[in-house]
Amino acid sequence: MRAVVLTKFGKADQAFEIQEREIPKPKDHEICVKAEAFGLNFADVMARQGLYNDCPPLPAIIGYEVVGRVHEVGKDVVDFKVGQRVVSLTRFGGYAEYAVADTRATVLISEDMDYCLATAIATQYSTAYYCACYTTQLHKGDHVLIHAAAGGVGTALVQLAKNSGCIVYGTASSEKKLDYLRGLGVDHPINYMTSDFEEYIIRKSGKNCIDVAFDSVGGRSVKKTRRLLSEGTGRIICYGAAVRSGKRKGILGDLKLVFGFGFIPTVELLLKSQGVTGVNMLQVADNRPEALKFCMQEVSQLVINGKLKPTVGGVFSINELAKAHDFLGNRHSIGKVAVYWD
Secondary structure (H helix, E strand, O other): OOOEEEOOOOHHHEEEEEOOOOOOOOOOEEEEEEEEEEEEHHHHHHOOOOOOOOOOOOEEEEOEEEEEEEEEEEOOOOOOOOOOEEEEHHHHHOOOOOEEEEEEHHEEEEOOOOOHHHHHHHHHHHHHHHHHHOOOOOOOEEEEEEEEOEHHHHHHHHHHHHHOOOOOEEOOOOHHHHHHHHHOOOOEEEEOOOOHHHHHHHHHHHOOOOOOEEEEEOOHHHHHHHHHHHOOOOEEEEEHHHHHOOOOOOOOHHHHHHHHOOOOOHHHHHOOOEEEEOOOHHHHHHHOHHHHHHHHHHHHHHHOOOOOOOEEEEEHHHHHHHHHHHHOOOOOOEEEEEOOOO
């Protein structure tokens, strides 16, 4: 089989090689999927830059999700059959024509579901559902702040928040993305390149108005967001550190990121009845696979019922992988980016 191998950290057009590899064998509780396509996530960009701690040692096949057909099943598998069309979350290994996945990280999809929409279910929409519906609960009238709201997870969070009747503040990096957010129903689109989101929200709605915030940026963004939290209900769900992307790897950059988050005193959280939750979906998949399965099944049904609508942000062939990485890494994308095998 062909596989895209990350051979060194660095620029997208120099970091990957297409190599021939053996088709992986599924373990007892796994399936092997013949992939039509795989999705890109910002963690892929971080891994390629050498900034993702969970990335396997190089050379490595990265990638978190594949769409395709079941090629082989492990001996304990009863829920899936060869030939069925599925989307699976992979524990890396997704950048290949064949990939193995845990059955608890796999759901059936219809024959006519667009593969790019399907890739959004596995990581981005399941991450959003886990953050917004599993770790917390949104209520009608809540003021919700979503950072990087035009991305894949951000789009899903906006849709989940609007479905719950929330008032949504969404940050993005361009006027084009702000128009996109308005189309999603975001009440307060904020261009963080030209406006300070903290000052904007205070000016519009006053201090301590945010009930729930979703932050994939990290660093100082979290510190500033904490100052906006309401007392009694305020909580932040942190699920990324995109601010680290593009920075030089090293202890100084790591320390800058850590200090950017700021010191979060437990006593203050207790007195103000506030909360900060961290989400790492690989850890969820490893330690609570039943939670991941639940989220993927719920998201799949919401997409089928039209209550969640993933946005196709970009589709690239396997020979355009470097272009796809740059498109995502340079924050040009809106919605989900997928790569197909040809």
